[in-house]
Amino acid sequence: MTLAPIEVVRREAVVPVPAYDPDARTPVGVWLKANLFRSVGQSLLTLAVAAVLLRILWFVLDWGVFNAVFYTTDPDVCRAATGACWAVVVEKHRPMLFGLYPYDEHWRLVLMMAIYLATVVLSLWPRCWNLRFLVPLWTGAVLSIGILMFGGVFGLPYVPTSEWGGLPLTMLLFTGTVLIGMPVAVLLALGRRAPLPVARGVSVVFIESLRGVPLITILFVAVNVFPLFLPAGVEVNKLLRITVGIAIFFACYQAEVIRGGLQAIPRGQYEAATSLSLTYWQTTRRIILPQALRISLPAITNHIIAAMKNTSFVIIIGLFDILTATTAVMQDPLWRRFYIEAYLFVAAVYLFFGYALSRYARQVEKWIASGRI
Amino acid sequence: MTDATPGRLGKPPTRRPKDLLYSESFRTALYQVALAAGVVLLGLYLYQNVVENLGRQNIATGFGFLDEVSQFEIGERLIDYSSRDSYGRALLVGLMNTLSVSAAGIVVATVIGFAVGIMRVSTNWLLQRIALTYVEIVRNIPVILQVIFWAAVIRNLPAPRQALDLWGLGFLSNRGLTFLLPAAHPAHVWMLAAFAAGIAAASVAARMARRHREATGRYVDMLWPCIGLILGPPVLVWLGFGAPHELSFPERQGFNFTGGATISPEFVALMAGIALYSSGFIAEIVRAGIQATPRGQVEAARSIALRPRFILRYVVLPQALRVIVPPLTSQYVSLIKNSSIAVVIGYPDLVNIGNTVMNQTGQAVEAIAVMMTVFLAISLVTSLAMNFYNRLVAIKER
């Protein structure tokens, strides 16, 4: 049986439809109608929310700007004002930012942060991504930061790690965590996907048991138990132990993310590498990891940002990072009623670095999408 | 070609000892034995060092300390405890506190998280932006900072004398949150039991209605009957006891309150901090879940004339829950783990008490082992439950 051809009736559009132009800007009126005033209910909601929002905004400005005290050395001036006392941040910025580090040596920390930030910013720039540049850069940075922080040479007084503190300590903890944690994470992820059942078992047990406990217990281990593991007479610096503790915790989460990336690599990639006679490590380094890390980059960034936030856990074991230092400063009876301003400042520091990291990660994703890296 | 016979090709290779080194299976076995031996040896080495070090420092080993008298008080507890009780009991008090603050935190985080998550997908641009700002802020400030912040806020609240009045329902002061409560009455236990029975009855009724529908094709709307079955029994019990409606109002008295119920400042601060922090993550999970159901699914459901409620029940929810539930549970587990930062503000949770025990007895290894084991058990139970759930809801594909 054959079907009769269907008669197609062409209906010409009465109103000419403008050609689709992705770059065309939506007129303001259309946008407002679609997003804020879709219906009567929506309009009322918008107006109500806007009113509350304006009220809050007004309060914030009133408190935080118009009636705020930005600079004074006298807490009574702040007490008299009805607004915020940002002066507390100005007055106390040195103990907040630098912790217990000897007051006269704070310039060393300023210099250290400058070197640190310059090194990191340079390393994040794809044009600098070759070992011939990065190795000397980091060697120089680590050496100069080490000299600045420890001192003991060139006439700089020696400062033990127990007196390090504030933002530089937060930076060091964070950088140490990522630099130590990422390679461990890769090894754990590879272990969990390894052809050897014993390697898989060891990795799984390690990863899952560390992911199952709070970071605090790992810090307790680093501080209280790890020294017991070492033979008599051998000691490892407490700051280093803590950094390694946070790093390994970070690595276990990151390993799971990287494993997700590894699982996404098709079997054909392994087979092609095998047929080219590449060894396991050649295949892993040249073929598998570059792809897996690109795939899991967004999740990797999330955990790196989480690692930055997690450095604040050191308050529990008495390291003077920026949060501990601020909390200690807020014990000062003259200034302690202005704790909100001080904590807002610390929160702003974390928000700033977190925002910078996530913006950078988004840029990297764009570079990957465009094939630049 | 003499080899083209079906027998062996060439001479059978003679096995030389050198060949063993090149054997793939031998190498695999060798690597694994080496790895296993390495792990075991490292473990033995560390164990030996620990034993030696503890011996030198004259620190006892083993879990005998759990039965010793603790000699410290705990301010907040759900079970009887005094300083004459054992360390073991102290840790149990801590565990109960961990669980109670986590339970409260989970409820608050879930409510706020779902509300904000739904706002995130609102068609109203303003709501969407507010939700986004909220999420970005609470997620990116370290949870410890948030907890310390709330603790400072509560510490700086006025004393009970000038406590903030919460519309006559309770007070907020530096002593924590005080609120009114129905005066204790034996009816409450029975109401609770009736409520549980009501839930059981409702689920049985719903199942019967489904059987009936499947057998006869006739649909019985069970929404209101089920609500009635759940809420009815407790109300009836309450009426049966003569409707006791006496309330216990908190009253300012001296430096404190009497009557009502009080939640400690530490509890409130810790709960607020960990709950708000998690609510940001939960909001994103909910958003992802809502957006996971493609529009086409709803349209397909409409095209077969499903009622809106059925679309929600049989099309949208199952797909959204499949996306939401696993990360949501892991968020709950991480909230429970975050409750361990109680130690910074002095809330007596498991880790805080474990820390005290550790300092008093010097038995760091055992004390930390207890804490880790408890949290590991919580994580393991959750992930087992999740595996079970995932197997239950997995979309059957080839």
Next chain:
Amino acid sequence: MTHSAQIEPTGAPVIQMRDVSKWFGQFQVLHEVDLDVGKGERVVVCGPSGSGKSTLIRCINRLEVHQSGQIVVNGLELSDNVKNIEKIRRNIGMVFQNFNLFPHLTVLENLTLGPMLTRHMKKAAAEELAMHFLHKVRIPEQAQKYPLQLSGGQQQRVAIARSLCMEPEIMLFDEPTSALDPEMIKEVLDTMIELAESGMTMIVVTHEMGFARTVADKVVFMADGRKVEAAPPEEFFGNPREHRTRAFLDQILKH
């Protein structure tokens, strides 16, 4: 006697398979398969899907491990001796159905990776070699592009060039045109024909019967993991002896 005994390889045997069997779990994918391939010989393997033809050639470079029987390549037996496996793999190039190019590397990098890492060639020499083979497959202008920027046919030609850069004596093709749009099949087949004319030893798993007819020295038909029939193309297509071969050819040549 087995069928292979009736077809003399054209040169010295480079691949000999005897009684090769393989199981996936309980399921036997290969049943005592015998196959001899002489130097310079072109063998086409065909058969319905699931007949074990891919598994057969994947056993030759040990992407799959055969569980019984013998595979001898260039006089070296394929066992679990890693040294032999490596020697054999270096002599065998493989082209996959899905190309399996490395998406994060440029075409040129895809080609130079193997020579540099396993043959320890210098970068300049490896690139010269790579460009030589890119010219052979007629896409030298794509050297700096990434695989996903190329058409399927171009990708497969890059994959062929990548294998050739290892300068193998034997090339295995696992359904090289199955994942291609029809208009791209020809460019890949042309490349393969040129390769065949240069005297390369080739084993090709394919449904392209035209290719088999013009290029093959021997066509092997497999079904249910067994080698059903092996014959020169004129005999295979003109006068298939086995019932199953006829049924298969009827189906595949009907349209």
